[in-house]
Amino acid sequence: MAPPIDVSRFEQLKASGDLPSPKGVALAVMRLTQQEDVSIANLANVIKTDPAFVGRLIKAANGIVGYGRRPVASVQDALTVLGLPAVRNMALGFSLLTHYRSGVCEGFDYGRYWAESLLSAVSMQAITLRTRAAAADEMYCLGLLARVGEIALATLYPHDYSRIVKEAGGQDLHRLLELESHAFAMTNAELGAAMLADWGLPRIFTDAAHCVASSTESTQSEGQREYVVTQSLALSQQVAKYCLGAEQERPQHKHRLLIAASRLNFDEETFGTLTDGVAREWLEWGALLSIHAEVLPPFGSVKALAPELGADGAEEEVPRQDVSMRALIVDTDVAACQTIAQFLGENGFQTSFTHDGFSAAELALDFMPDMMLIGEGLPDMSGGELVRVIRKTRIGRALYILILAEDVQEEVVVQALEAGADDALPKPVNLRVLLAKLGASRRLTDLNREIEQDREEIRHFAAELAVSNRRLQDAAMTDPLTGFPNRRCFSERFAQEWAFSLRNKRPLSCILVDVDHFKGINDTYGHDVGDAVLVQVAQAIRAAVRTQDVLARLGGDEFVVLCPGTAIESAMVCAERIRKAMHDLIMDTRLRSVKISISAGVACRDATMTDADSLFKRSDDGLYLAKKKGRDQVATAQLPQGRPGGSSAAGA
Known part of the structure; x- marks a missing residue:
């Protein structure tokens, strides 16, 4: 637990108005999110007054959406994805970045501070998407705000802190803390933890920030959530040092990184992929926030060296x-x-x-x-x-x-x-x-080394097992022939999109696609030709739909397309576009050219449907109508009175 600083002293600092604090829209967002009855619509209206914050919020939301999920394109969607706690903390972090980008503390490197904070934030998000220790967006905020005590002291005491930073030197953390405590009766670690707690961040975050800022050992056991959060923050700051370090220093930074990563059961291959992804995200965020970012060599091309x-x-x-x-x-x-x-x-x-x-x-x-x-x-x-x-x-x-x-x-x-x-x-x-x-004493030391080696082997094995499990999970959710999500994955996504559609009162359409006479193709030309047909059909469907639409192969020659936020008329247009794309598709075989066509059934969520299965059944009824009408058709069984706001369409 982070040791508290003197309460009256902290209240005096707050009352002085000199402590870094949110301004403008960020302050309004923080006040709104403290109200129990705040609505997403009201919050969105406030956020929309700051176009820069809108862009950052949507970028953050798109950074945590999973495979196959439609991109976030509106403030309302971003608020739904992120949740109020993360939005409040992001507003706070981006406001501090905007208003405290520079200052009068000559010895304090504001540019490097914000570059390291941004890298830590992006790293925390990437790490948490794998460890699942907390919400990735909230961990992003922790990475951005964890070192706020430093910029607070630079703002409160610019001349004294400039002298202290120069005296301590860039790498001597313990000396810096000692000088801070002597000069201000508090350290940046203590002040930062107090500020984060005052802003409403959870205790687990404030304790982690204090532990890492003060370079103290975590008292939690491996595997505990508190331990993972603390180690994630420490690792994210190591990533920042690696990315911002001079080229000749990166081998030593990489060595330390791999040791820190092993505490969270990351193997070198997995962590290398993560770090390369962080470097790419850093460039995008750097351009968005006007913070220094640079292109880095691939993590695997840097040889790790242990400092002697x-x-x-x-x-x-x-x-x-x-x-x-x-x-x-x-x-x-x-x-x-x-x-x-x-x-x-x-x-x-x-x-x-x-x-x-x-x-x-x-x-x-x-x-x-x-x-x-x-x-x-x-x-x-x-x-x-x-x-x-x-x-x-x-x-x-x-x-x-x-x-x-x-x-x-x-x-x-x-x-x-x-x-x-x-x-x-x-x-x-x-x-x-x-x-x-x-x-x-050598016997004791050798025994400890053997124990540590065994632990490292176990960690390495656990990390490899985790990677294998993730790959197996991906394989279990993916159709191996087309690369589309399979029926199992589709069922989970369908339930999510149905719930999102109900909650936000937005339309949701479903298109069921079936290849005409596919059994005849298999029987005449063989299954290898049938598989090639399915691959071409999948590619044509992908090219005909929008990026936010959800695609899946249900099995055999059946495909499905979910169209979030799409009414029946637009869904019919999309299905017709797919049909025309297939109509122009010709498959060449050894015997003859095979012409391909599809039938499609379309349905949109309406008041008569009680669950997602009802929508799927209605689109299946539409597919039956298309087949009955002679195939190479698009049809819907949607009833005019069942769909609010317009008449239904049938046929194509």
Whole structure:
């Protein structure tokens, strides 16, 4: 849970009017969505006054529609697809982007901040479409708003924050948080979480934003929804760093990305496809929002390299080839640190050292040691306190930790062990004894590595299984011959479109198509020719209908077309267009040319129909009439009195 900042302090900041806040249409949208009786029509009327927001909203809605779904083209449809919570949060995010695109905080890079936020938003949407941890549109908003605490501090204290950002440096997050806390009695992570909570975002989102912004370990277990949301946000921000990083930095960013992606059971192939999709979406959103975006090389063409750390803690851009033990030394005695590091290096250890607790905690997350040697009496905390901090992190649970003390008495040893250390050694350190103790720790380290390797194999297997399941699911919903959705998929989509039509009082038409004399084609020319005919029929149907129409093959030579928002007259025109396309279609075989024709039955939802099956049955009746009239016909069994607003048509 995100720790709260002082309530009175936060209320004072709000009352000052200097905190980033929604303006104009966004403010009106937020106020409207707080009303219990708000209607989509009223909300749409407000949104339509801002053409830029309309375009962004429709773009967002089209980003989450699934396979075969008709594109969103109106504000009302976008509101229905997204839902009020996501619309409110998008209005908020886009308003902040518009009004806080620049500022007077010289040290704060506004352009990069919004580019990273946009990339995080697009990544969150793509990740969530696969993890299903929350609504993809709401996760988009979380990605866009998660770092709002940074721009809030840059807005509230532009001169002080400029100095702090420059002093911390671009990559030193822990130093930035420390300086913020000292200067403002709060961090950007705490302020951001408070702002998100004040705007009404769910607790699960505010906690995730605080956890990632403060770089703290998630306390949730793998598989829990809170864990997935937090890891998704962390991964989305890693994607942003990868996309915005310099070309020479991308191999290291890719290495970190793949590690983070494995925590959500993504294999490299799946995550590469996701990242390439994010890069394409980034270009589209960047153009829409006037934010920096660039063309990236394919994810698969970038070779992942693991960053190595030298003795001074600096990264070296070479791949890690060995699995030698890594030791981190923390002590105020510089000479002793150098002596121990040199000795351990000569005995096959990779080493690094530092001289205070805060730097040690930060370096441990990057260096990922197998063991730590911690001296007592550090300048900012005791050795025992540092052990407790390290043990709370994920990597710290498996470390072998030695406390180095001037006088190893019984009480010192007890306190060290109670703090979480594994052993204690007197100073000055006897190097032979130290090597013996560290050698004994190898068994524990090797066991931990085997366990971690097993876990990675299980994750990899689970990710491959998830990909296979998705492919099987796609195959189960697709007709293998034509590539159209099959009857099972059509049944689900039909129910959705029927419900949408009822809810919004919009027409819904159904066209049932049957190839004339298809059995004769199969019997005369063989099933391979029959299959070729069906493929050509499918292609002709696809070319004759609109992009928002839903196509499916029901089986055999029967096809169906759903036309959302289409009255009977327009549906008859569409069916006639399909019939004419087939009439001009000639199939060449080894024996002779085969002329193809179809019959079609058309129906539109009316007040006499109780469910989707009633509409399908009415279109089937129309198909029967077309066959009865001699085939190569379009007909409807729609009754004039059954369809409001006009007379029915029959025949073609």
